[in-house]
Amino acid sequence: MTTPPPTPAAGSPLLDAHLVVTRGDFRLDLPLTIGPGEVVALLGPNGAGKTTALRTLAGLLPLSAGQLTLDGRDLDHPERRIWTPPERRSVGVVFQDYLLFPHLTALDNIAFGPRRQGLNRQRARQRAADWLARMGLAEYARHKPRQLSGGQAQRVALARALAVEPALLLLDEPLAALDAGTRLDTRAQLQRHLAAHTGATLLVTHDPLDALVLADRLVIIEHGCVVQEGSAATITAQPRTDYVARLVGLNLYRGHASGHHVRLGDGFRLTAGDPHDGDVFVAFPPSAVALHPRQPDGSPRNTWPATITGVQRHGDNLRIQLTGPIEVAADVTPSAAAQLALTPGQPVWAAVKAAETRAYPAAPV
């Protein structure tokens, strides 16, 4: 017997969950819905609870409270004493290190799930062969995992997860084990396969690029709770925590605005491009911060003395971390860098034009 394709009622989410888990001092409290064909990225710093959430969905960790419904079936509902083991959930998982069976060929790794769902050996192997062909790996059918490259093993793991036609596909850092070149290629292929997947997909990742390229919606958690959720565009435009700001590459401050003037918590004042009254966030990209060896003349409204604390390569530029009245990241070009002594401990002047800052209300909208 194969799992029928997902058939949710029109407009209802395929996954409808409130994942609550308590482990010692840590508590995950994550409402999560995903529609058919939708890809949601779950992002968060180390220890935020991403793996814990993934494990509850896969059936590797029971919920402490809340509930988990997939395709209309209650899979985990502690209050009603319902819990469904992993093998009876319509869930496919691609683990970070793929966890392919080392003693089975690529074909048999993929055929394993369909076999367990009740397909006979021949039909399971046929389905596996079809998946290998879709992944462009037909000639690797007889290879064992150790004979596959990282990118090929990743695609076999994806085929193995999709071959059971899961209502929910879980991807745990699916590209993390790949080198940069393979990653680019594999990301593009993964995007194609996800677009064809009619079930729900949850992608757990640290990499904002994976999230931006692969997901329709981002859910960001910190300390087990959602801090921000929405499309990449809305999150990038208005990050609401330091973690989210760093994720999208912005400097972010919280303060109190009176017109264009924003007083930050420690008394430092920034002049913002757009006027507000009340609690606001002020954000600007590192590229908006200019560094000068001496106090700059002229018109920038925001200038302050700062001290370099770190220097890293960032694409074609250098990203400079600065301390001072505010912590800030600045991107400078190699030619601008040549004018400055870019060593930790070096004093510089930072400047940001008001027009390059963005202020928006801090209260949730």
Ligand SMILES: Nc1ncnc2c1ncn2[C@@H]1O[C@H](COP(=O)(O)OP(=O)(O)OP(=O)(O)O)[C@@H](O)[C@H]1O
């Ligand atoms: N077996 C366990 N027993 C008790 N606490 C645990 C256990 N496993 C994880 N935790 C705690 O649960 C919290 C969330 O961990 P989790 O692994 O889900 O975070 P994460 O977001 O996946 O982090 P990372 O990005 O580092 O993988 C952490 O505080 C962790 O210490």
